Amino acid sequence: MQGVLGAFHELDAAIDAIEALKKEKVGEIAVFTPTPRHEFDHVLAHPPSNVRRFTLAFGLAGVTFGYWIAIWISDYWPIVVGGKAIETWVPYTIIGFEVMVLIGGLATVYSMFGLARIPRLTMTVGYDPRFSAGHYGVWVKTPPDRADAAAAILEKFGAEEVRRER
Amino acid sequence: MATTAVPRFDGSNQRPNIPTAAVRLPAVKSYEQVDEEIMRTMRPTLGWFAALGIAILCMLAGATAWTYQIHEGLGAAGYQPPVMWGVYIITFVFWIGIGHAGTLISAILYLFRAGFRTSIYRVSEAMTVFAVMTAGLFPVLHLGRPWKFFWLIAYPNWRLIWPNPKSPLVWDVFAILTYLTISSTFLYIGLIPDIAVLRDREKNPVRKAIFSQMALGWRNSDNEWRHFTRAYLFLAAFATPLVLSVHSVVSFDFAMALTPGWHATIFPPYFVAGAIFSGLGMVFTIVIPLRKFFKLEHYVTLNDLDAAAKLCLFTSTVVGLAYLTEFQIAWMSGNGFEQDYFWNRVFGQWAWAAWIMLLCNVVLPLSLWSQQLRRNPTWLFILSLFINLGMWFERFVIIVPSLAHEFEPWQWGTYRPTFVDYSILLGSFGWFFMWFLLFIKQLPVMAISEIKEVIPPKLKRPFSFAHDLTEGIVDPDEVGAMH
Numbered sequence: 152m153q154g155v156l157g158a159f160h161e162l163d164a165a166i167d168a169i170e171a172l173k174k175e176k177v178g179e180i181a182v183f184t185p186t187p188r189h190e191f192d193h194v195l196a197h198p199p200s201n202v203r204r205f206t207l208a209f210g211l212a213g214v215t216f217g218y219w220i221a222i223w224i225s226d227y228w229p230i231v232v233g234g235k236a237i238e239t240w241v242p243y244t245i246i247g248f249e250v251m252v253l254i255g256g257l258a259t260v261y262s263m264f265g266l267a268r269i270p271r272l273t274m275t276v277g278y279d280p281r282f283s284a285g286h287y288g289v290w291v292k293t294p295p296d297r298a299d300a301a302a303a304i305l306e307k308f309g310a311e312e313v314r315r316e317r
Numbered sequence: 318m319a320t321t322a323v324p325r326f327d328g329s330n331q332r333p334n335i336p337t338a339a340v341r342l343p344a345v346k347s348y349e350q351v352d353e354e355i356m357r358t359m360r361p362t363l364g365w366f367a368a369l370g371i372a373i374l375c376m377l378a379g380a381t382a383w384t385y386q387i388h389e390g391l392g393a394a395g396y397q398p399p400v401m402w403g404v405y406i407i408t409f410v411f412w413i414g415i416g417h418a419g420t421l422i423s424a425i426l427y428l429f430r431a432g433f434r435t436s437i438y439r440v441s442e443a444m445t446v447f448a449v450m451t452a453g454l455f456p457v458l459h460l461g462r463p464w465k466f467f468w469l470i471a472y473p474n475w476r477l478i479w480p481n482p483k484s485p486l487v488w489d490v491f492a493i494l495t496y497l498t499i500s501s502t503f504l505y506i507g508l509i510p511d512i513a514v515l516r517d518r519e520k521n522p523v524r525k526a527i528f529s530q531m532a533l534g535w536r537n538s539d540n541e542w543r544h545f546t547r548a549y550l551f552l553a554a555f556a557t558p559l560v561l562s563v564h565s566v567v568s569f570d571f572a573m574a575l576t577p578g579w580h581a582t583i584f585p586p587y588f589v590a591g592a593i594f595s596g597l598g599m600v601f602t603i604v605i606p607l608r609k610f611f612k613l614e615h616y617v618t619l620n621d622l623d624a625a626a627k628l629c630l631f632t633s634t635v636v637g638l639a640y641l642t643e644f645q646i647a648w649m650s651g652n653g654f655e656q657d658y659f660w661n662r663v664f665g666q667w668a669w670a671a672w673i674m675l676l677c678n679v680v681l682p683l684s685l686w687s688q689q690l691r692r693n694p695t696w697l698f699i700l701s702l703f704i705n706l707g708m709w710f711e712r713f714v715i716i717v718p719s720l721a722h723e724f725e726p727w728q729w730g731t732y733r734p735t736f737v738d739y740s741i742l743l744g745s746f747g748w749f750f751m752w753f754l755l756f757i758k759q760l761p762v763m764a765i766s767e768i769k770e771v772i773p774p775k776l777k778r779p780f781s782f783a784h785d786l787t788e789g790i791v792d793p794d795e796v797g798a799m800h
Contacts, residue, residue: 161777185348185514186769187542195539200547210555220471221482228479242483248562249491256499256555260506263548264533267541271534278536280517283510285348285775309777 154178154292156277157305158312162190165287168308169194177301178293183282205262206255213254217247277316286311342436344615348769352514355761355768358611365758372750379744382737383458391461393737400720400732402459407712408742409455411595412448412749413493413567414588414708417560418596419445420500422625423507424556433624435771436616439764440607440757441600442504447752448599449497451745456489458741470494485569492566499559503552509535510545510766564592571715577658578719581646587639591711594632594678597625598704603753605698607762616763619692626691629704633682636711640679654724666731667718670710677707 159165165182172180173194182191221243229237264270277290289310291301298315305313345351386393396403419441426434434441457466469490471480480487513535516528535541565585572584601622608617647659663671681703690696717732 160775162774164777182539183537184539184542185537186510186766187546188770188774191539192543197539197543200544202544202547202551206551224471224479224482230481230483239483242488245488245562245566246482246491248558249488249495252555252559252562253495253498256502256552259548259551259555260502263506263544267544269533269535269541271536273534282537283514283517284352 153295153298154277154290154316155298155301155305156279156291156312156314156316157289157302157308157310158279158281159287159289159308159310160285161309162188162287164309165289166190166194168289168305168310171304171308172289172291172301175300175304177297177304178291181277181290181292183278183288183290185283185285185287200263201266202259202262206259209258210251210255214247214251216254217250218243220250221246341620342616342618342768342772345768345772347775348772351765351768351772352518354613354616355763355765356515356518358613358762359758359760361758364610365754369751369754372747372754375743375747376751377744377747379741379747382740382744386458386737386741387463391459393735394741395733395735395738397730397732399723399728399730400717402716402720403732404734404738404742405455405459407709407716408745409452409459410567410588410712410716411709412452412455412745413564414592414595414712415599416445416448416452416496416500416596417564417589417592418594418598418600419443419448420503420556420560421593421596422600423503424553424560427553428550428557431624432771433621435767436613436618436621436763437600437604437625438767439507440604440762441596442500442507443753443756444596444599444603446497446501446504447749447756448596449493449500450752451749453493453497454745454748456486485566485573488566489570492563496559496563499552499556503556506545506549506552507764507767508760509533510537511761511764513537514765515761561589564588571719576719576723577654578643578662578715581643583639583642583646587636587643590632590635590639591678591708594629594636595704595708595711597629597632598701598708600625601629601697601701602705605694605701607757609694611762613763616768619694622694622697623688623691626685626697630682630685630691633678633685633704637679640675658719658722661722662714662718665718666721667714670718671714674707674710674714677703678711681707 157165157168159168169180169182169191172178180195182195184191218240222238225238231237277288279286279288282288289305291305293301302313302315345354394403394405422434422441423438423445427438457463460466468476468478469480469487471482471487480490509532512528513532516525516532519525519528565588568584568588571579572581574580604617605622608614644659647655650656662668681700684690684696684700721730721732723729
């Protein structure tokens with residue numbers, strides 16, 4: 152992967168640089184930030200995460216399975232008490248709810264892993280340990296002929312370090 | 318991810334007990350300072366080794382007593398008809414309750430955007446996981462043949478027997494296993510960005526390799542944060558009703574039984590409020606010494622303690638109201654057995670336990686109406702010890718007098734805990750604190766990435782706190798000309 156990386160110590164400088172890079176259309180932009188900042192969400196304008204779809208789908212699957220297993224157990228091993236139904240949905244709501252939370256919660260986590268592409272065995276190009284401390288990284292994936300333009304923008308907006316990676 | 322992204326710097330003359338959810342950490346100046354000060358807490362000290370040694374000794378005392386009990390049978394634990402639930406079930410409910418405040422602080426207050434949670438939620442969340450791990454031991458300890466505990470779990474088996482899904486004890490299994498899984502997942506997910514910080518700063522190659530594995534290759538990229546923040550929100554949204562359901566289910570263990578003092582519809586909200594109250598007590602017990610020993614007073618500020626103390630006061634009043642409502646229900650029910658039981662509760666055999674409960678859970682927390690005491694860490698710590706004691710006795714008062722004073726006089730009896738009960742109770746504290754002490758020296762006690770979120774970022778143009786999108790691009794040459 153070829154591109155240019157700029158390391159910024161100031162948030163607003165990184166934001167300005169991203170806006171300028173977007174305006175110049177020099178390449179695909181990724182940001183490394185020690186903490187999530189709404190400013191980056193706004194400037195990068197990514198669509199909402201799809202985690203919610205997995206949460207909903209597996210939550211519904213979980214509640215269905217929870218009710219089903221309770222009903223199936225009651226049919227398989229009936230405990231017959233005079234005047235009472237073999238299956239009763241009110242107490243089974245507890246099992247349905249708990250299984251919904253369990254399956255829905257775990258699906259949320261695993262979908263986050265999948266969408267965020269983790270676990271990752273190696274650090275891909277562009278990462279620097281400073282980005283988990285106090286620096287912001289702006290990575291521009293760009294072909295060599297546009298790299299100079301990208302580097303010039305990053306430098307102009309105050310990047311502490313600009314380096315080309317391949 | 319943090320609850321408050323933009324601290325207010327309006328300079329208004331606010332009272333010290335800030336009425337808003339805004340969190341301010343004026344003594345924390347930079348992201349690097351956060352890394353440095355929080356990672357400093359992970360260096361082992363002599364005091365830590367001493368505390369860990371004491372915790373392990375207590376745990377071994379409990380393990381020894383359990384071994385003795387397995388050899389001798391449950392009679393060694395003082396059980397005799399009619400009181401067949403005693404210290405073990407009391408302590409089980411106590412520890413489950415302790416766990417609830419952690420989820421309240423980490424999940425519910427997150428959804429409510431209560432800023433004061435930011436610096437204490439990691440500790441509270443770890444407390445939840447270890448408290449539930451501790452609580453989960455007690456139903457197993459209570460079994461005559463503990464090695465068959467897995468028979469409660471619904472899975473295809475050679476016995477062709479399945480658990481009864483209408484039994485509150487089976488609901489407990491589902492609820493507690495789900496709670497343990499979700500709360501430990503919630504803790505780990507929140508830790509991933511912080512473990513990445515540790516990975517990037519660690520010098521020791523072995524520890525660095527371990528942190529690298531645990532961080533899952535986290536790089537702090539915008540794509541990772543985008544999915545992470547959404548997943549964290551949904552986990553919080555799941556954990557919120559879960560925490561309410563778990564203690565409701567625990568209360569059903571009692572409310573479903575036809576026993577005086579137990580068979581009441583008030584039990585679920587009463588138990589949930591009590592659980593949160595007791596958990597807040599334990600949060601104070603843990604957080605106040607931690608902020609002192611680790612010199613983190615500028616992270617866990619008096620404003621944070623003040624806000625948590627208000628929550629503690631609120632839950633105390635709810636618990637107090639529940640106590641009174643129980644008496645009112647008995648009085649208005651016209652049921653002689655119920656009335657007799659409640660009379661016995663406050664004037665009978667175990668009246669001293671009921672009065673300890675009322676003193677610790679209702680009377681002493683009234684001191685928190687005073688702002689001066691809410692902002693006094695020493696008093697909050699002392700009060701938290703009374704709350705822990707009072708909440709243990711609340712469960713004692715619910716369980717033992719009810720079983721010892723059922724409908725007919727021939728059913729009445731007594732209960733005397735033995736050294737086995739006391740040793741296992743002590744062992745549970747040892748087990749809990751052993752895990753907790755190990756946690757605080759291996760992983761950050763505060764959420765580094767969330768704290769960074771609430772402190773002002775470093776800016777090139779300090780006259781504007783955040784980037785104003787309406788400004789468009791600010792050309793550096795123009796900024797130079799402005800100055």
